[in-house]
Amino acid sequence: MQTDVLIVGVGGQGTLLASRILGGLAVVGGFDCKLNEIHGMAQRGGSVVTHVRLADRVYSPVIEEGGADAILAFEELEALRYARYLKKGGIMIVNRQKIMPTTVITGAVGYPSEAERTLTERYGAIMLDALPLAVASGNAKTVNTVIIGLFARRTGVAYSDIERALELSVKPKLLEVNKKALRAGYDAVL
Amino acid sequence: MxxxxxxxxxxxxxxxxxxxxxxxxxxxxxxxxxxxxxxxxxxxxxxxxxxxxxxxxxxxxxxxxxxxxxxxxxxxxxxxxxxxxxxxxxxxxxxxxxxxxxxxxxxxxxxxxxxxxxxxxxxxxxxxxxxxxxxxxxxxxxxxxxxxxxxxxxxxxxxxxxxxxxxxxxxxxxxxxxxxxxxxxxxxxxxxxxxxxxxxxxxxxxxxxxxxxxxNTMPINTITYNDKNIGIVCSGIVYQYVKEALPNASVLKLGTVYPLAAELVKEFAANVGRLIVVEELEPFIENQLKTHGIPCEGKSLFSRQGELSVNAVRAALDGAALSPPVDNGLPGRPPVLCAGCPHRGVFYVLNKLRTTVCGDIGCYTLGALAPLNAVDSVVCMGAGIGMAHGFQKASPDKSNVVAVIGDSTFIHSGITGLIDSVYNKGRTTAIILDNSTTGMTGHQNHPATGKTIKEEDTVRLDLEALCRACGARVSTVSADDIEAIEAIIKRETAIDETSVIIVKKPCVLLDGKRSSDVYYIDGGACKKCKACLKIGCPAIELSDGAVTVSKETCAACGLCVGLCGFGAIRLKSQNAGR
The missing domain is CATH 3.40.50.970 (Thiamin diphosphate (ThDP)-binding fold, Pyr/PP domains)
Structure with missing residues (x-):
């Protein structure tokens, strides 16, 4: 068993928590696991990426280009930016949301016009309106957990396993809302 | 356990x-x-x-x-x-x-x-x-x-x-x-x-x-022999890259990087063909080997800049150049000051006044980025005040030079620069952005928060009294009042004395609570002049020519309201839709 998952988004969207939930899967399943994350300046609304590697024995904590079995993207431009990490035949799940970077807001460059089409046609991306599901679950910040739910469904992870992984990773105070978000993602109709 | x-x-x-x-x-x-x-x-x-x-x-x-x-x-x-x-x-x-x-x-x-x-x-x-x-x-x-x-x-x-x-x-x-x-x-x-x-x-x-x-005999320095044609010497995270990239190579893994286990390395070198040191940054292990008369390869194969990776190790050993990062033509996404960040207004004013700004290390380093473009230099913790002082001494006719520094960084090493400027009859204006925390590293207490690392109450360092005791003129202003900030900066930079302006407002992320209010832009009133985009707030978005406020991101600081000449930015209490 070996699964490499790249989680990408905009600082503040919760890539760290998402990686910890997948790390929880290693605890539940008894695998080795390494997670890698970036703190500090990059978290302030910048482009962020976290690496999750599950296997019987993991060496490098970092996924190489062309090596990701899955990419979970919380924003469309970030999905495009890291798409080259996707392995041939890997799956990509993208939150259908555009967050304008300052480079676009200031008019220096344009936001890629056909982002969704490129993602679906070139990478077979599964697009999900995760934000409304997160809001309906009680917290707009749970887009990450919604996407994790869909990822679990699409990769055949048992709901009880991903729910257990969530319980291992989320503060008790936020567990209920995250459980709702996880269920919403798992049951999402595309 | x-x-x-x-x-x-x-x-x-x-x-x-x-x-x-x-x-x-x-x-x-x-x-x-x-x-x-x-x-x-x-x-x-x-x-x-x-x-x-x-x-x-x-x-x-x-x-x-x-x-x-x-x-x-x-x-x-x-x-x-x-x-x-x-x-x-x-x-x-x-x-x-x-x-x-x-x-x-x-x-x-x-x-x-x-x-x-x-x-x-x-x-x-x-x-x-x-x-x-x-x-x-x-x-x-x-x-x-x-x-x-x-x-x-x-x-x-x-x-x-x-x-x-x-x-x-x-x-x-x-x-x-x-x-x-x-x-x-x-x-x-x-x-x-x-x-x-x-x-x-x-x-x-x-x-x-x-x-x-x-x-030489410490168990954290280990040799694993496999294919003896290639012997790798490495340490730290690089060991993980080597094990994944070259599973068949013989490896000497150093747990003690200094001093060198020279006899152990010599033994390894004698048993392998090509001896290669794989290390990030400087050729530190490589040079130690060479000092001990052990021939090896190293930085002839690897960059001194940046991180290594599994691919970098593979490429170097294959004699192939690592493909350079592709320019995918996508817009970059640099980090930004948060929506509601109390630093934003100061940088807006400094950019407007075309002030030369010697910056410092912290979230407010981001004041250097577009559209604020307000910072001229960032070197190290506390550098800004000394540099502003030196800049001013070298250009006596130029009055609009300021230093910008955070509260925690000021205590760390800005205070000595301030003392220097006062003592040596400088005219530096030091702006202390006092957000009541150490922001960039994730909100740690410091002497002026009045709390210890364990959140226990302690004597609070009084920044105003401290700066006065150094002999500087001191003004304090709310970060929300950008008109007052502008007036004080103009006043203090015009005066031929060292002065401090303390701009106060806690970091927007500090209490973790979100405002129940947000601002919105009345599409009918908006003339699309884009004046509100000059503050670089991540909550204000421009999409298909229309300017909108993201209700998920807006922190209701209200800084943008005063920038709109048409009264199009309005407050909405959040009773629905969130």
Whole structure:
């Protein structure tokens, strides 16, 4: 068993928590696991990426280009930016949301016009309106957990396993809302 | 006790705890901050945020002298600040074990340079250990304490960002309380006046020879023979890249990077064909090998800049150039000041006034980016005030030069620059952005918050009184009042004296609560002049020519309202839709 998952988004969207939930899967399943994350300046609304590697024995904590079995993207431009990490035949799940970077807001460059089409046609991306599901679950910040739910469904992870992984990773105070978000993602109709 | 998935920094904290550390000190710095934050949760350990790394080091050294195990943690550039006590503590040695954790940042994820701590180890004559994952990090902290006491020396534990901020499984153990050592007055060891220091320098050199010999048999330096055509020498996180890229190569993994286990390396070299050192940043191990007369390859194959990777190792060994990063033509997404950040208004004003701004290290470094474009220089912690003073002395006719610095950074090392400007009849205007926390590293207390690392109440440092006592003119203004900020900056830069402007408002992320209000833009009233986009707020979006406020992002600070000449930005109480 070996699964490499790249989680990408905009600082503040919760890539760290998402990686910890997948790390929880290693605890539940008894695998080795390494997670890698970036703190500090990059978290302030910048482009962020976290690496999750599950296997019987993991060496490098970092996924190489062309090596990701899955990419979970919380924003469309970030999905495009890291798409080259996707392995041939890997799956990509993208939150259908555009967050304008300052480079676009200031008019220096344009936001890629056909982002969704490129993602679906070139990478077979599964697009999900995760934000409304997160809001309906009680917290707009749970887009990450919604996407994790869909990822679990699409990769055949048992709901009880991903729910257990969530319980291992989320503060008790936020567990209920995250459980709702996880269920919403798992049951999402595309 | 079981295995836990934990951050490298958490593993270091746990290792220190289990090794019986009694005193842990630090100034926050990415990627080292979490170590001391986590230690602060252990009731058996005294921990503190010190005002800077030099004081943190000295506090830990004092605790060591008193006879307990002490640890001081910092990022790589923090070691520059702590270098003074570092070098001489190599002469004095220790009493209780003293471990210095230094986190390097190859690739500069959150740093201003890529300096290599291993060079400090050699320059100071202090042993340096480098773990390759969390489990080793925990184990190496214990070893470092043991070595420190056995050889009477501080020991550096070096990590890098990938280890510090990577999670892996770590076996949890019990704390073992070491017997405290007795402090015995010993001026020839601890008073480093020349007559004593001369003798201690000889001791230091002898100690390094002894440790170097012992390194040859230390179990953390290991040889694994496979295909003997290629032999790799490596340490730290790079070991992981090597194992994945070259599963069949023979590998000498160094746990002690300085001093070198020279005999062990010679044995390895004699048994393999091509000997290659794989290391990030400087050719440190490579040069040590060459000094010992061991021919090898190294930086002829690898860059000194940035991180290595599995692909970089593979490409180098295949003789192929690593494909350069492709320009995918996509818009970049640099970090930004948060929506509601209290620093934004000051930078808006400084940009408007075309002021020359000597900046500093913190979130407010981001004031350099478009559209604020307000910062002219950022060098190191506390540099801004001294640089503004020097800039002004060199250009007496130019009045609009200011320094911008955060509250925590001002205490760290800005205060001396202010004293310099006052003392030497400067006319610097130092703007202290007082957001009541150490922001960029994730909200740590400091002397002016009036709370300790454990959130206990303490005497609050009064920044206004401090600056007045230095002899500077002091004005205080709310970060929300940009008209007043502009007026005060104009007034203070025009005056031929050193002055301080304290701009106050707590960091928007500090209380974790979100406003129940948001602003919105009335599409009918908006003339699309884009004046509101000049503050670079991530909540104000431009899409298909229409300017909107993201209700998920808006923090209702209201800074944008005054920028709109048409009254199109309006407040909406959030009763629905959120």
């Amino acid at each position: 079981g295995k836990e998935l934990m951050l490298g920094n958490a593993a270091i904290a746990r290792g220190a705890y289990e090794a019986g550390v009694k005193v842990a000190t630090a100034y926050p710095g990415t990627p080292s901050t979490e170590i001391t934050e986590i230690i602060s949760g252990y009731p058996e350990v005294y921990s503190e945020w010190s005002p800077n790394e030099k004081v943190a080091y000295e506090t830990a050294l004092g605790a060591s002298l008193a006879g307990v195990r002490a640890m001081v943690c910092m990022k790589h550039v923090g070691l520059n600040v702590a270098a003074d006590p570092l070098f001489t503590s190599a002469y004095t040695g220790v009493n209780g074990g003293l471990v210095v954790v230094v986190a390097d940042d190859p690739g500069m994820f959150s740093s201003q340079n890529e300096q290599d701590t291993r060079i400090y180890a050699r320059a100071a004559g202090i042993p340096l250990l480098e773990p390759s994952d969390g489990a080793e990090a925990k184990e190496f902290v214990r070893l470092a304490f043991e070595m420190s006491e056995k050889y009477d020396t501080p020991v550096i534990l070096r990590t890098t960002t990938r280890l510090a901020h990577g999670q892996s499984f770590v076996q949890i153990g019990e704390r073992v309380e070491p017997t405290p050592l007795v402090y015995i007055k010993n001026p020839s060891k601890y008073v480093m006046m020349p007559a004593n220091a001369k003798k201690r320098h000889i001791d230091l050199e002898n100690r390094l020879i002894k440790i170097g010999l012992d390194c």
